Amino acid sequence: MTDQAVVTLPKGLYPEIEPYDTGYMPTEGKHQIYYEQSGNPQGIPVVVVHGGPGGGTSPNLRCYFNPKAYRIILFDQRGCGKSRPHASQDLSLEDNTTWHLVADMESLRERLGVNKWVVFGGSWGSTLSLAYALTHTQRVSALILRGIFLVRQSELDWFYQGGAANIYPDLWERFVAPIPQAERGNLLAAYIKRLNGEDAAERVRCALAWSGWEGDTLSIEGPPEAPTKFTDPDFAVAFARIESWYFQNRGFFESDNWILENVHKLKNIPAWIVQGRYDVVTPMTSAWDLHRAWPEAKFHLVKKAGHSSSDPGVLDGLVAAADEAITVVS
Template sequence: MEELYPATPVRADGLLEVGDGHRLYCQEAGNPDGKPVVVLHGGPGSGISAAARQHFDPAVYRIVLFDQRGAGRSTPSAGDPASDLATNTLWHLVSDLELLRERLRIQRWQCFGGSWGSTLALAYAQAHPDRVTELVLRGVFTVRRCELDWLYRGGAAHLFPAEWDAFVAPLDERQRVDPIEGYAELLHSPDRAVAERAAIAWSTWEGATVALLPQPAFVDQYSKPSFALPFARLAVHYFRNGAWLEEGQLIRDAGRLAGIPGVLVQGRYDAVCPPITAYQLHHAWPGSVLRLVEGAGHAVGDPGILAALREATDGFR
């Protein structure tokens, strides 16, 4: 797609020890002496994608990507039922980012993240504002209860009734009172088949709602057990704990971002992370710009999203 830069090869990669038995898979691409940017993937649990390197001019940017704890090629995988998630929290990920920055001898960098990646970018930037040059965020998500209620407790069911029925199908009547807690039970079942069926149902729900128009490729990707198990286990782990944030914290503390330029790219018809969150963050964050993209949903490939992201990264280069 013309909105993306040509495929950018990985220039260096490896594993970073971050403690607690975790090793993060990391990549670098682009200009080793260029403007640093770190890409924060969604989920939590979706992992690095090769296309994420293509949002940046490789002649100008030093592009850093990594799989967050439990995701992608990082170890141990959250898809392993024996994996202990106690040391996998938002604040562990914020600390991991600082460790990675120091390891790469980067003084300050741009943070680029979509969906859950926007959550991590905001938490990191509010904790370490002196280390962030700019923020580029897509499909803004701050893990407030109203946002979780919308997607996982029946709000979006009004738009996707058949898909909602499939989402709650693995849950019994008691578990349907709070599907997040109900899925927590199923995903930690000692019966691997039960956990796998639950993971696929959880993950497929997001795959079915992510794009403005139906995209079978998303459903196919999200329904693969190798993707669904870490994706679902991490998402439920984070969301049932409110991502270890105080309610509304990331918008409440947006004043800490004063002086950091930011662009919020938001689909008008985003059914996963509705525009109200980006709108409220924009009004709480001095210096931010809201790009509301008409005719787009949550998916990065929806019409207009890629162009808005490239405009942002080119503008900051």
């Protein structure tokens, strides 16, 4: 594809479906990973990698795929969603790194008897999808990615140290409100101290501010009017604690540009990148850098969209990519 926006006819999501199989996968440690399968048991396996870190899956993630063609596999990463223990209750964050999650994905593939699968991920899900694909390249039949996030310092500074505040100054005030002025020079460190402190009320207050900042900036349409999961204290605590833990450790990658330095290894895997131009959470710079380093992947720039997978154009681009992948990997 060209560097310009790809025009696709609006497709919308496929109808809601229920899983035909659910379960928990044990790990070598304390974690138990929730997973589910829906769609066609004999279809093309696709694994959905949710965002965050710490975001968890949701039923609508089943609906990006033709249920007659795909065997749709969802799972909750360590500490979040239905996986156990939940990070809102277990404060240790033991054995929770990118490479533990990559190993979980590979164990899940083996458990479900999948030879190769399409890997579908957005935001942090794009990061983890790329890390998995670079580690287990022979097990990936295609990649569909959205809202590219490479866990580079520049990305973290943009969203958590004032860059995005220039676009959402009103929402930024709410984000920084729990942190004393003297500590705002390093907001990530200030939040980590409070999210892992012994004051439970302060932990919840800071978690809600952290998750609210992300939730309110997801869509180009602005903050949602109806309450969302980002206002739920249990979700917010798990989400904020896991996310800040990963960001503190820079995704557990060897270098700031680890993905870009290695992505050439994926040049023979069919891939689609869908990116909203006005994505504030994961700005287009990273998607563009990935596109330049990986020209073999089809790049779909959505001119009037933000970060959310449900923004018009992003949703259509993802469904179209999943439909196209059927003919490519069959």
